Amino acid sequence: xxxxxxxxxxxxxxxxxxxxxxxxxxxxxDVTVVPTAAALEFVGAPTWAALSGKPVATDxxxxxxxxxxxxIGQTADLVVVAPATADLVAKAAxxxxxxxxxxxxxxxxxxxxxxxxxxTEMWEHPATRANVATLRERGVVVVEPAxxxxxxxxxxxxxxxxxxxxxxxxxxxxxxxxTGSAGSSASSVVTDLAGRRVVVSAGGTREYLDPVRxxxxxxxxxxxxxxxxxxxxxxxxxxxxxxxxxxxxxxxVKVVHVETTAQLRDEVVAAAASADAVVMAAAPAxxxxxxxxxxxxxxxxxxxxxxxxxxxxxxxxHELSTExxxxxxxxxxxxxxxxxxxxxVLEHARAKLARKGCDLLVVNDVSGGAVFGSPDNEAVILAAxxxxxxxxxxxxAALAQVIWDQVARRFGP
Ligand code: CTP
Numbered sequence: 053x054x055x056x057x058x059x060x061x062x063x064x065x066x067x068x069x070x071x072x073x074x075x076x077x078x079x080x081x082d083v084t085v086v087p088t089a090a091a092l093e094f095v096g097a098p099t100w101a102a103l104s105g106k107p108v109a110t111d112x113x114x115x116x117x118x119x120x121x122x123x124i125g126q127t128a129d130l131v132v133v134a135p136a137t138a139d140l141v142a143k144a145a146x147x148x149x150x151x152x153x154x155x156x157x158x159x160x161x162x163x164x165x166x167x168x169x170x171x172t173e174m175w176e177h178p179a180t181r182a183n184v185a186t187l188r189e190r191g192v193v194v195v196e197p198a199x200x201x202x203x204x205x206x207x208x209x210x211x212x213x214x215x216x217x218x219x220x221x222x223x224x225x226x227x228x229x230x231t232g233s234a235g236s237s238a239s240s241v242v243t244d245l246a247g248r249r250v251v252v253s254a255g256g257t258r259e260y261l262d263p264v265r266x267x268x269x270x271x272x273x274x275x276x277x278x279x280x281x282x283x284x285x286x287x288x289x290x291x292x293x294x295x296x297x298x299x300x301x302x303x304x305v306k307v308v309h310v311e312t313t314a315q316l317r318d319e320v321v322a323a324a325a326s327a328d329a330v331v332m333a334a335a336p337a338x339x340x341x342x343x344x345x346x347x348x349x350x351x352x353x354x355x356x357x358x359x360x361x362x363x364x365x366x367x368x369x370h371e372l373s374t375e376x377x378x379x380x381x382x383x384x385x386x387x388x389x390x391x392x393x394x395x396x397v398l399e400h401a402r403a404k405l406a407r408k409g410c411d412l413l414v415v416n417d418v419s420g421g422a423v424f425g426s427p428d429n430e431a432v433i434l435a436a437x438x439x440x441x442x443x444x445x446x447x448x449a450a451l452a453q454v455i456w457d458q459v460a461r462r463f464g465p
Pocket of ligand 1: 313332333334335336337338365366367368369370384385386387388404407
């Protein structure tokens, strides 16, 4: 059973850590909660003890014979601190150890995830910026706070992301450190995309006929969201351009919501200008109606249907591949293919890779049924240099990890 330390520091968002704790314990993790004394002002020790099934201490003087200030950190597979206050972030960056949680952070050799939550001014203060940069350089996953309503009347950046999404991120980090850490320190393997900016598109666009009707498609956005989550868990700065997706925002990811292919194109191209990689997992509609009626289109008395005239949308992947906004960036496309008399799935896919001009093409064989909305996927990743990687049937999260492995190999130093 993976051992997780859940650190909780003294912010109003401490109540959200109860939900995170539940998710961790219910999914088979052995969780030790280490709150700070200030955290207990917000949520009391009985709550943490009852939800974790273990006693809870904030100081190093409880159960001293068990040497908790060293043992808890040493034996952990993952430390997650949510919420991490500006004070906790500062202490972690400077190696201050004045209570059980900060001692645990100093003794832990496993991956560490900090989910800061604070007011915008505190998050943007040069002191906090410097502390966050230091921690990220050391391989700590510092999750970007979400934007929205803060305590009191103000809104801005600084909210704790959705606890369910912090849980997903923690799971990604644990899974990755369990598989690939041979020979290197766990934290450097986990955050191999630190300092990289990536853009992911997800979902299916809507092309409006009138204010209420549109042409759409069945893309669920699951694969794109899995890619965004995986990249954030590996330390990347992630922009997710999401077309009509009804999924919670992944923790630490900047989500831009769009509806049409034209909007998606503008947002992706703008973000790609400074990105190291772009992954086009979205299904932009290839066509849109020539005109969008201002009013709702009415039924005709004679029973006739209105004509539907379509025009082709821009091919975003082709544009990104041929006019690279950022020199040396890696561009990845997706293709849903079926074999036919004129060629196999892979032959069609090779031709598409060349046509689009991207570096990698993730090919789903959809001959046997759709992948839409399914939690699983299997694929072949074709590379422009002729290589290919087969990814057996597994979760979309697992496929996302292999895609980032392939992207990371193509990054320069
Ligand atoms: N794509 C895009 N812009 C579009 C349409 C698709 O960027 N207007 C991207 C998708 O995000 C995906 C890839 O292109 O990464 C899928 O290729 P697509 O053009 O949908 O395949 P087909 O429609 O089968 O292409 P073609 O008609 O060229 O065979």
